[in-house]
Amino acid sequence: MSGLSARSLPGLPEVTAGTDLAELIAGALDAERPARQLQDGQIVAIAHKVVSKAEGAVVDLRDVEPTARAHELAEQTSTPAAPGAAGAAPKDPRAVQIVLDQSAEILRAERGVIVARTHHGFVCANAGVDASNSADPDTLIVLPRDPDASARQIRARLRELTGACVGVLITDSFGRAWRHGQCDIAIGCAGIAPLDDWRGRRDSVGLELRATWLAVADAIAALADLARAKDSREPVVIVEGLERFVSDQDGPGALALLRPLKEDLFR
């Protein structure tokens, strides 16, 4: 038998630019009743929004001058009226401009959705730009500039504060091309093997074996999101039982999960 468990951390105070997230996390662990220590081999999964806020990765709409392209895209992708609703919801061209600024390429812009490839290489809705959970309605949250670096930095600081060698995962919710709903995936990680590689075993008929290269970091992100109630404002989840994927080295990070452009069959 093998197994795992996960729990969300309550009691994290509001995060603002400059917040030392590792310190908040260590403090929240101390405040658990009974107080708990981080252990070697545990994984600390953090919803990216608090990382973005701590790093100041927010943009004020009032500072944005939308280009003609942003006006055009806002028009083109106004959200269609929901069944029973009054009418189409117009997009704010300034918000679309922020999406454009975060994007290396717009893959699709229709049916109310902008699917973009970010400068990091992530393919997702709105290039990761999001307003939810933002205290200020005029402020949008963007993805951290280098989420793997963020993970490495938080990991080092957690080690400094607690002595524990943990894995750190930074997560976001991504839609999927052919399936409804969103699942959390890893946009940054440190001290975690992002992929578990069993390839090389080929079956006898030449079909690609369908489960030999496991996206471990993405699966942990999905699991972490289930460990909190959605409205609980608990961005941090501690996962136990996956020591086999945690390493002393920081490892390649979540960028290793990106399919290179030249292998992309669905641009």
Add this chain to the structure above:
Amino acid sequence: MSGLSARSLPGLPEVTAGTDLAELIAGALDAERPARQLQDGQIVAIAHKVVSKAEGAVVDLRDVEPTARAHELAEQTSTPAAPGAAGAAPKDPRAVQIVLDQSAEILRAERGVIVARTHHGFVCANAGVDASNSADPDTLIVLPRDPDASARQIRARLRELTGACVGVLITDSFGRAWRHGQCDIAIGCAGIAPLDDWRGRRDSVGLELRATWLAVADAIAALADLARAKDSREPVVIVEGLERFVSDQDGPGALALLRPLKEDLFR
């Protein structure tokens, strides 16, 4: 605080056509030391291969006569030589014929990969056809004909045998359009809300909120796969702590997770 845990079930005997899976699962629970009972609200996640085997959803290559189209696709998608390997791996046209038989549409066939939409509507590599874990090298495993019905049937039988009202999930490993590796997703479910809907809250700038329609069943599938070691041959995982997604009714099943063709931006 909220939390969850998952453990894989050891000691499941070999599954063959006609095996009563629910009976095997109940027996494996009894054999745990200490013996454990299924509890209301737990989720039983089952790797689809044992469901397919129990239902006889296997095809013998020796019974297959490949069409011209299968020969052509086999040629076109021969796996490119891996770095350091001797040469391209030819595909067996009979295996490709089985993929075609399982497919409603071939989306892509290049770079060694066939991406297909199955008759159920799942978009995945090889239309879900897989040889791994098959005891007989001449036999390929295909997806269950109606995985939601399989989940409902196993759930009803588990209730009959144990009295517990659990959720049942049938999982498979799917690749992703823009990310390396595979994650387990739900191809069938019963007694589980496949999606957790928080939509309707729209942010002030008209951007689609990016995490308001959670693919719960897929996240549970991903989590379950982490609870077993990959080579452990433990197809069954018991998940606790997600009672909020388990219902007395069977619910809409995993088909509710499929994005309809008319909303597909990436065919």
